[in-house]
Structures are given as C-alpha cells and as structure tokens.
Amino acid sequence: MNNNFLINLRFSLIKVVFYYYIKRRKMKKIIAFAGKGGVGKTTSLVLFLKYVLENKKAQDILVIDSDPDANVADVIGEEVKFCDTIGGKMKILKNKIQSMKLSPNTPKNQLIESDVYTCLIEMDDFDLLEMGRQEGEGCYCFINDVLKRVIDTLSKNYDLTILDSPAGLEHFARKTGRDVTDLVIVSDASKMGIHTMKRILEIIDELTLKFEKIWILGNRFPEDLKDILVKEVENLNRDRVKLLGFISNNEEISKINITGGNLIDLSEENSSYQEAIEIFAKII
Ligand SMILES: Nc1ncnc2c1ncn2[C@@H]1O[C@H](COP(=O)(O)OP(=O)(O)OP(=O)(O)O)[C@@H](O)[C@H]1O
Numbered sequence: 454m455n456n457n458f459l460i461n462l463r464f465s466l467i468k469v470v471f472y473y474y475i476k477r478r479k480m481k482k483i484i485a486f487a488g489k490g491g492v493g494k495t496t497s498l499v500l501f502l503k504y505v506l507e508n509k510k511a512q513d514i515l516v517i518d519s520d521p522d523a524n525v526a527d528v529i530g531e532e533v534k535f536c537d538t539i540g541g542k543m544k545i546l547k548n549k550i551q552s553m554k555l556s557p558n559t560p561k562n563q564l565i566e567s568d569v570y571t572c573l574i575e576m577d578d579f580d581l582l583e584m585g586r587q588e589g590e591g592c593y594c595f596i597n598d599v600l601k602r603v604i605d606t607l608s609k610n611y612d613l614t615i616l617d618s619p620a621g622l623e624h625f626a627r628k629t630g631r632d633v634t635d636l637v638i639v640s641d642a643s644k645m646g647i648h649t650m651k652r653i654l655e656i657i658d659e660l661t662l663k664f665e666k667i668w669i670l671g672n673r674f675p676e677d678l679k680d681i682l683v684k685e686v687e688n689l690n691r692d693r694v695k696l697l698g699f700i701s702n703n704e705e706i707s708k709i710n711i712t713g714g715n716l717i718d719l720s721e722e723n724s725s726y727q728e729a730i731e732i733f734a735k736i737i
C-alpha cells in the first residue's frame with residue numbers, strides 16, 4: 454500500500470480521536486439551580502432536564518438533589534426511601550458506630566463516601582442522588598462536606614451534573630473543588646425572591662466562587678411585572694450575570710405537581726415548556 458496513504462490515514466485517525474476527546478472534555482458541565490424557597494428551582498431544574506433529554510444535549514447525566522427535603526424525586530413521581538439517601542446512610546452508619554459494630558476510629562468520611570455510590574438511583578436516562586435530611590442532633594456542616602466531595606468525585610464521571618440547591622446555599626458556603634460552570638438563580642415575582650437573588654450574588658463575591666456564567670430566571674412572572682426583573686438585572690451591571698428569560702405560570706405544571714405525576718412527561722407543546730426550551734438553549 455502507498456506510504457503516503459498510510460500516513461494520511463494515521464493523521465486522519467489522530468484528528469478524529471483528538472476531536473472527540475476535545476468534544477467530550479468541553480461537554481462536562483455542572484449546572485446548579487438556586488434561589489429563595491418555593492420560587493420554582495426544582496420545577497425549572499426538571500424542565501431543564503426534560504429539555505436536555507429530549508434534545509440529546511448530554512449522554513451521561515447526574516442529578517443531585519442537595520435539598521434536605523428531597524424534592525426532585527417528588528417532581529418526577531419517584532418515591533425515594535430515606536434509607537436510600539445520603540442522610541439515611543449516615544443514620545445507619547451512626548447506629549453501627551453507637552452499637553460498637555464499627556470502631557469509632559474507622560474514618561467516617563471514607564465510609565460515607567463509599568456508601569454514596571450505593572445511593573445512586575439509576576433512572577432510565579439519568580442517575581439521581583438524593584441527599585435526604587440529616588436526622589438527630591448535629592449541624593449540616595458534615596453532610597455538606599460529604600456533598601462537596603461527592604460533587605467533586607462523582608461529577609467527573611458525567612457529561613452533565615445538575616444540582617438542586619437548598620434555599621440556604623449551605624454547600625456554596627463550602628466551595629466545591631470542581632467549579633460549577635453555570636449557576637441559574639431563580640426568582641419569582643416577589644421582593645423576597647429578588648432579595649435572595651442579590652444575596653446569592655453577594656455570597657458569590659464574598660467567597661470568590663467562580664462560575665463561568667450566572668443566569669437569572671424569572672419564574673411565574675405576570676407579563677406586566679417582567680420589566681422589573683429586566684431592570685434589576687440591568688442595574689446589577691455585571692458582565693457575567695445575564696437574564697436567562699421567563700417561564701410562565703402554568704396550570705398543567707401545578708396539576709402534575711399536586712397529583713404526584715412526572716413533570717418530565719409534560720406535553721412538548723406545553724407553552725411554559727416551549728418557553729423553557731427557548732431559554733435553556735442559551736445554556737446548552
Ligand atoms: N411555572 C410554574 N407554573 C405552575 N406552577 C409552578 C411553576 N413553577 C413552580 N410551580 C409550583 O410551585 C411550587 C414550588 O415550586 P418548586 O418546588 O419548584 O420550588 P422550589 O424553589 O424548588 O421550592 P423549595 O425551596 O421548597 O425546594 C410547586 O407546587 C410547583 O409545582
């Protein structure tokens with residue numbers, strides 16, 4: 454066979470391998486949803502997940518529900534037993550230590566981290582990790598430290614990690630080693646929602662957290678109030694903070710929620726989902 458042909462073939466192969474390597478590296482994203490309690494973080498996150506799944510925007514997806522009141526599972530109509538959450542595993546471990554089945558000198562962190570992998574719930578198209586609540590006395594510092602390490606180690610195995618953050622931003626106060634690439638701050642049409650949005654931005658400055666992009670998402674804003682959020686974002690005068698857009702209040706979303714349905718099954722023609730598709734295309 455011609456030598457030139459073989460050399461060209463080798464170069465082409467290297468190019469293809471390099472292209473896919475770069476593409477896969479570029480894909481790794483960690484996206485967190487934050488905002489005041491009840492503004493629609495989990496709802497927006499699940500609509501984002503639906504958008505990613507239906508448009509095949511990522512292959513390996515991990516959803517981490519870091520809210521102690523397990524939430525994502527509720528919105529997708531799944532029941533997660535407490536013992537299958539990280540909080541649940543911690544309780545079992547604590548009982549084992551107390552009943553002397555384990556030496557108190559056994560490193561607790563390592564035990565919990567190895568248990569974390571058994572908490573991964575495999576759904577059809579993504580994996581779900583529920584933090585669950587921490588029972589008994591003690592603060593959330595420990596569980597948050599575990600969460601930090603979980604995000605750091607687990608997210609390396611996924612193209613896309615989506616985080617549902619608790620309202621209090623506890624885990625942002627403990628910087629994760631791997632930088633969250635995009636932060637979506639959700640606000641509803643309330644003074645408190647906008648106040649929390651600004652507070653989150655202050656915390657980000659105080660802790661010098663690095664996000665490639667910070668997006669503001671207005672959920673359930675009546676048409677005539679949208680301008681208020683637009684102006685608020687403009688007045689922030691920050692390059693990295695951009696208005697993502699709005700998702701309208703929608704009866705079907707409320708209905709799915711109260712009847713315990715799966716929000717991912719929301720009709721593709723649903724007007725709020727159509728809005729979601731348009732705005733989430735800015736992220737991925
Ligand atoms: N666009 C929407 N249209 C209709 N209902 C909505 C919409 N967004 C959120 N909701 C409803 O509002 C309620 C709160 O939403 P959600 O649970 O997503 O908020 P959250 O910010 O995650 O709350 P928490 O801080 O308690 O975790 C739910 O009942 C949800 O169905």
Ligand SMILES: [Mg+2]
Pocket residue numbers: 494495496520524525617
């Ligand atoms: Mg929630």
